[in-house]
Amino acid sequence: MPPVARKRLLSGMQPTQPQLHLGNLEGALRNWVRLQDDYDMYCCIVDWHALTTMIERTDEIYENSIGIATDYLAAGLDPERSVIFIQSQVKEHAELYLLFSMVTPLGWLERVPTYKEKRDSLEGKAEASHGLLGYPVLQAADILLYKPYGVPVGKDQIPHLELTREIARRFNHLYGETFPMIENVLSDVPILLGIDGRKMSKSYDNAIYIADSADETAKKIQGAFTDPQKIRKDDPGHPEGCAVFHLHVVYNRENKDTVEAECRAGARGCVQCKKECIEAVNAALAPIRERRKEWEANREGVLRILEQGADRARAVASETMKEVRAAMKLP
Ligand code: SF4
Structure with a gap:
């Protein structure tokens, strides 16, 4: 009997810091480790997303990504079962982002509450970039490139995925059924407070780190x-x-x-x-x-896992892009 195909899930974290804290561990990572028993997990390090806040510190992003991969492995993600990779090493993310940006009405993006918040927080310091506005489009490309069954989410993240579904719906309407309607794979994950009693976050300087x-x-x-x-x-x-x-x-x-x-x-x-x-x-x-500590001492091993992960991710992503180009009648 052929093996039963496992459903695929897509997840990611931004390398805005060189290491993950206990909020990241308990709020997401431990859940991914559990989910890899039942799903094919694609665990991405979304380094292009980090550019929205690190445009003047781009030299830190690659090292941060290796640190995050080290934390993924330390938490128990198994590179044999789960695909661990860096977004920018799979260039198909950028191509799908561009094509999705053509089918996404501007109004959808301007309404996203996190865009408004981030834009307001920049007031007087810098101007909001095209990339900040287009962030949810890149996110939709990151997810749909792998045609996953779903995305692991906490209850507060459910609205974030709605735009991904809307983009998929619009694409399918224009060019024919290409993308699945992704599911919310809901898990009850704890929210950890930082040591100052606010939400644990690197930017509040209140975090306890895995490392x-x-x-x-x-x-x-x-x-x-x-x-x-x-x-x-x-x-x-x-x-x-x-x-x-x-x-x-x-x-x-x-x-x-x-x-x-x-x-x-x-x-x-x-x-x-x-x-x-x-x-x-x-x-x-x-x-x-x-x-x-063991993975830290084995940087070569981490880099090899990231390379193999990118190869595995690219194999799926390039198939999706063939379908996308064919659906859009593009060469
Ligand atoms: S207030 Fe003091 S005793 Fe109560 S849970 Fe916090 S640390 Fe413990």
């Missing part, structure tokens, strides 16, 4: 934001707004109810609570950090 040492992690958690109303051990606390509690929920799952109850009852002090949190986080990350 951080156990000591660096301890220092960060010791200085983390807790409940400002809980000054003494016996003050009743409010764990829902406490960054340390959010780490307990993910990394100390079996004790999180006890942590919560004791915090609320004023039966636990923040110093001890942070100590337990540090132990749990470092224990959970130890095997990933170990693997990261």
Whole structure:
């Protein structure tokens, strides 16, 4: 009996930083590692997207991409099963982006809320680029080039994929059925707070990184934001707004109810609570950090995986482009 073809999923991260943080790990990467048991995962490092915010620091992007690939591997993505590659090494992304940009009405892009936010944040500093406006078109090309079954998303990302579907629908309407309607592959992923209590993000300088040492992690958690109303051990606390509690929920799952109850009852002090949190986080990350060190010492191996990944991705992408050109009656 021929093997049953597995459904394909497409996912990506931007190399705007040389390493991933625990928000990236718990919010996406661990989920991809789980999904590779049931799906053919195409895990892209979307370096051209990073240009929208790094146009004056383009020299950092390639090294960042290698760092992100190292984190992918450290987290447990298996290069035998999953295709790990850098977007710019598969030039078909650029060709499909150009063709999609011709079929996408400007109004669709101007309405995208993230474009408006980013444009407003540039006010007075720089002018919004054509690339920033066209970002969702490139994203649609990144996804549809592989004709995947779907894209793994958290609930808050669902609207982002709607434009990809609209572009696919419009293309299919103009040139005949070419692209699938991609599905949202929904997973319940935790949202980690950064050590200052805001969303964990490189730009807030509040992140704990996969590549951080156990000591660096301890220092960060010791200085983390807790409940400002809980000054003494016996003050009743409010764990829902406490960054340390959010780490307990993910990394100390079996004790999180006890942590919560004791915090609320004023039966636990923040110093001890942070100590337990540090132990749990470092224990959970130890095997990933170990693997990261091994891959870091094997740069050649990472580069080989990226090259092989790009070859595998290109094989699929070039087939799609043949269909696209034929549908559009282009040479
Ligand atoms: S006891 Fe723990 S959960 Fe409660 S406020 Fe302090 S650090 Fe946060």
